[in-house]
Amino acid sequence: MNTVAASAATAFVADRTDDAPRDEAYETVGEIHSPNARITVRDVTVWYGEKIGIENVNIDIGSNEVLALVGPSGCGKSTFLRCLNRMNDIIDNCRMSGTIRLDGDDIFDPKLDVVLLRARVGMVFQKPNPFPKSIYDNVAYGPRIHGLSETRADTDEIVQRSLERAGLWEEVKDRLEQPGTGLSGGQQQRLCIARAIAVSPEVILMDEPCSALDPIATARIEELIDELRQQYAIALVTHSMQQAARVSQRTAYFHLGHLVEVGETSQIFTNPRHTLTEDYITGRVG
Numbered sequence: 001m002n003t004v005a006a007s008a009a010t011a012f013v014a015d016r017t018d019d020a021p022r023d024e025a026y027e028t029v030g031e032i033h034s035p036n037a038r039i040t041v042r043d044v045t046v047w048y049g050e051k052i053g054i055e056n057v058n059i060d061i062g063s064n065e066v067l068a069l070v071g072p073s074g075c076g077k078s079t080f081l082r083c084l085n086r087m088n089d090i091i092d093n094c095r096m097s098g099t100i101r102l103d104g105d106d107i108f109d110p111k112l113d114v115v116l117l118r119a120r121v122g123m124v125f126q127k128p129n130p131f132p133k134s135i136y137d138n139v140a141y142g143p144r145i146h147g148l149s150e151t152r153a154d155t156d157e158i159v160q161r162s163l164e165r166a167g168l169w170e171e172v173k174d175r176l177e178q179p180g181t182g183l184s185g186g187q188q189q190r191l192c193i194a195r196a197i198a199v200s201p202e203v204i205l206m207d208e209p210c211s212a213l214d215p216i217a218t219a220r221i222e223e224l225i226d227e228l229r230q231q232y233a234i235a236l237v238t239h240s241m242q243q244a245a246r247v248s249q250r251t252a253y254f255h256l257g258h259l260v261e262v263g264e265t266s267q268i269f270t271n272p273r274h275t276l277t278e279d280y281i282t283g284r285v286g
């Protein structure tokens with residue numbers, strides 16, 4: 001990370017206001033705990049200036065699960081996701097209170113290396129964002145800066161394995177030196193997933209990863225998400241109820257910055273407990 005971002009991160013930590021007033025009364029409906037929690041989020045409130053982005057959120061994200069985050073535009077899904085690898089640090093005016101732990105480690109511990117955190121908690125964005133580098137270097141970049149590959153042969157192996165796991169290897173193996181930006185949208189998104197998994201993360205965050213893709217590319221990414229679940233904890237923001245139903249095991253419903261309800265995806269979609277959840281999934285809101 002560059003120095004500006006690093007100092008912004010420090011300022012962000014220093015600004016945390018753990019004793020700020022918050023809506024203690026808000027209770028999420030459903031089971032927020034996961035038996036195999038990798039990430040635990042407790043009493044997390046995020047402000048943009050004076051404005052609240054999310055308020056008093058409590059939830060676990062477990063290994064081998066896809067947690068779908070759904071809710072109307074502006075309800076705080078991306079804000080929540082960005083907390084988990086401290087991407088909110090780089091937004092001016094953004095402050096938070098509460099605790100987030102990754103495998104028991106406080107991610108706001110001043111001794112924690114944020115660059116390393118972002119390798120452990122990888123992110124895939126709505127719009128594929130390959131680096132302006134070759135396909136090979138897009139994937140090799142992370143392992144190199146994190147010292148995961150010492151020799152060219154190590155790097156070659158990681159690049160090939162990551163591209164294979166992302167379902168892209170066969171399509172690009174003969175053009176690894178060509179720019180990543182020259183691939184189709186769906187291929188670029190798989191390249192970004194390969195880049196995220198190349199550093200062996202523990203958690204993968206995906207913010208509407210298929211919204212710019214056609215149904216065929218979407219189906220490939222969904223298959224991939226299901227496969228990646230075997231190894232990672234995945235949090236997936238989606239506006240598609242069908243997608244949430246297809247790929248997630250648990251679903252969290254956000255509304256106006258509150259985490260309203262969490263539960264097994266099948267229960268949320270067939271038998272929601274909160275009327276706000278019901279209104280949303282039946283199409284009355286959003």
Ligand SMILES: Nc1ncnc2c1ncn2[C@@H]1O[C@H](COP(=O)(O)OP(=O)(O)OP(=O)(O)O)[C@@H](O)[C@H]1O
Nearest residue numbers: 048052053071072073074075076077078079080091
């Ligand atoms: N950088 C920012 N500066 C100020 N306010 C912000 C910023 N980012 C988000 N917000 C506000 O925080 C709230 C939650 O926004 P967020 O982007 O998390 O919603 P979202 O659920 O991801 O919406 P969408 O489905 O449209 O992506 C909104 O009221 C939004 O206006």
Ligand SMILES: [Mg+2]
Nearest residue numbers: 077078079207
């Ligand atoms: Mg968003």
